[in-house]
Amino acid sequence: MSIKEIENEIIEEFEIFGEDWEGKYEHLIDLGKSLPLIKEESKTEDKLIQGCQSRVWLNSEKKDDKIFFSADSDAIITKGMVALMIRVLSGQPAKEIIDSKLEFINKIGLKEHLSPTRANGLVSMINRMKMDAIKLI
Amino acid sequence: MLVKEVKYSPLNVELIRKDFPILQRLVNNYPLIYFDNGATTQKPLQVIEAITHYYTHTNSNIHRGVHTLSRESTEAFELARKTIAAHFNIKNDQQLIFTSGTTDSINIIANGLSRSILKDGDEIILSAYEHHSNILAWQLWAEQHNGKLKVIPLKEDHSLDYDALKNLVTAKTKVIAITHVSNTLGLVTDLEKVKKVAEKHNCILVVDGAQSAPHMKVDLEKLNVDFFVCSAHKIYGPTGTGILYMNKKWLNDLPITKPGGGTIKTVSFEKTEYAEGALRFEAGTPNIEAVIGFAAAINYINRFGMEAIHKHELDLVNYAQYKLSGIPEVIVYGQNPDKAAVISFNVKNAHPFDVGTLLDKYGIAVRTGHHCTQPLMSILCVPGTVRISFALYNTKQEIDFFIEKLKKVITMLM
Structure with missing residues (x-):
């Protein structure tokens, strides 16, 4: 599936919650819990994206012209957001990753997590995913 | 003395709240509960x-x-x-x-x-x-x-x-x-x-x-x-x-x-x-x-006097600490009784960032993180805490709502 197709799938998945933010966040937390963990030995300093509060570790690899990501966070909501990003971007061609706008975040009503706060490190993570894609091409 | 101290004890918090226009606003469709006074307090109309x-x-x-x-x-x-x-x-x-x-x-x-x-x-x-x-x-x-x-x-x-x-x-x-x-x-x-x-x-x-x-x-x-x-x-x-x-x-x-x-x-x-x-x-x-x-x-x-404010805030701290002590998942730091209007706590097995993010959805403003005291966080062996801090306009009703929602947040995160 293309990035756009996965984004649409996620938007549809979140539509059922409507205004029920509690349901939406419970779903996000479940996504966080199901995120495949990065191996403990891979949580090295160079993989760490330091938010002011929650931390994110991102591992990027290239296989057959596609970029694969795995990641972890110490906060479960951040981890849920990370799980969504990985679902959309992992296994995609580098160029698609670099050009992606990730508009689904806004459409599923979670854009506050991408505000320019230093708290969660998510904006830095997306930048890092794109930078890694550029480096790995 | 330029300062006139007219003492109101206890404080008439209902009247005081009318002096703070921001307390009327809704946050995420809930009435704002502002428990981040340690970072900055809200301003009364008299200051504005x-x-x-x-x-x-x-x-x-x-x-x-x-x-x-x-x-x-x-x-x-x-x-x-x-x-x-x-x-x-x-x-x-x-x-x-x-x-x-x-x-x-x-x-x-x-x-x-x-x-x-x-x-x-x-x-x-x-x-x-x-x-x-x-x-x-x-x-x-x-x-x-x-x-x-x-x-x-x-x-x-x-x-x-x-x-x-x-x-x-x-x-x-x-x-x-x-x-x-x-x-x-x-x-x-x-x-x-x-x-x-x-x-x-x-x-x-x-x-x-x-x-x-x-x-x-x-x-x-x-x-x-x-x-x-x-x-x-x-x-x-x-x-x-x-x-x-x-x-x-x-x-x-x-x-x-x-x-x-x-x-x-x-x-x-x-x-x-x-x-x-x-x-x-x-x-x-x-x-x-x-x-x-x-x-x-x-x-x-000084219309109220620092003594009256101190007493009101201490009442709130004691009430909140008592209520928090009834939640088994909560750990409160700094239990010494000589305390000002600040309480730091964590929920076992939950990151403070998650607790703060979810409380905000209920209109409750708390501070999470290291509070610019990273050496202290190392001593306590935590990445951060959730901090609630009170001011003269906070009420026990707000604490009740906070406790109710904190319990809900804990079930969401567990």
Whole structure:
């Protein structure tokens, strides 16, 4: 599936919650819990994206012209957001990753997590995913 | 005395809340519950109107002008100094210097002392629960001068180990820089104990009052320390201003490190003669409207009196701690009873960021993270905490709602 197709799938998945933010966040937390963990030995300093509060570790690899990501966070909501990003971007061609706008975040009503706060490190993570894609091409 | 203390005990919180327009707003469709007062307090209409009045009627630069507006704004500015000095019982208002806030004040002290008293290899004593602002300026000096920072450790109940302090002091200890109230734990430092040690060993005592001045009566004449600093915005005043109180012996002895317009008597390219008193330290055009707003805030809280505010907030802290103790997943830090209006806690197996994010969805503003006290977080072995901090407008009903939603958040996260 293309990035756009996965984004649409996620938007549809979140539509059922409507205004029920509690349901939406419970779903996000479940996504966080199901995120495949990065191996403990891979949580090295160079993989760490330091938010002011929650931390994110991102591992990027290239296989057959596609970029694969795995990641972890110490906060479960951040981890849920990370799980969504990985679902959309992992296994995609580098160029698609670099050009992606990730508009689904806004459409599923979670854009506050991408505000320019230093708290969660998510904006830095997306930048890092794109930078890694550029480096790995 | 400029300050009139009309005591309302207990506080009429319902009426007080009407003075704070922001408390009427909704956040995420819930009525705002503002429990982040340790970071900054909300502002009453009296402060907002004082600033508006200044800009609509008086605005002009101070101290030099001969025209009416300049005279009026100078008078308002200097009246603010008198009002705030009276509040802290500072006998000579020239001992009260306006700065941009607590951090600025500490930097002025540290830089000044580094040009006079502090010599290479000297030692400075801090506490384990200092805010970064009361660490960094001293650390910068220490790094450049082979100096040493020594730290008063915490006891098991997270209060300071004053016996250990006695053993930390050596002939090389020149300064004890300590917070009056821990911004993270809310614990109150026993300044009398610290003062005894400082006096015995002839150490300069610098007190960071950022978290004490909003919550309790601070009498600087009685306290009689070398320096005391705090910020206006945590005491219902505007951001961008604060005070640096110095004991009168320092008024002429603390070297100035921030010269500029306003600080001088005469200037030539060969030599400058500096002003006396507070003006020596107030370089550049000050934050005039903030100083005037700060005085309005001080007048506002003195309608109730610090004792009544302190009692109200203590009631809230005790109530919240009691309610939190009924939730088995919650760990409260700093259980010593001598506390100001701050509580730090964590939910077992949950990141404070998650707890804070979900509470915000219910319109509850708390602070999460390290609270600019990373060394303390290392001692507590946590990445951060959730901090709730109260002000005179908070209520037990708000705490009830918070507790109800905190329980819901815990079930969501588990």
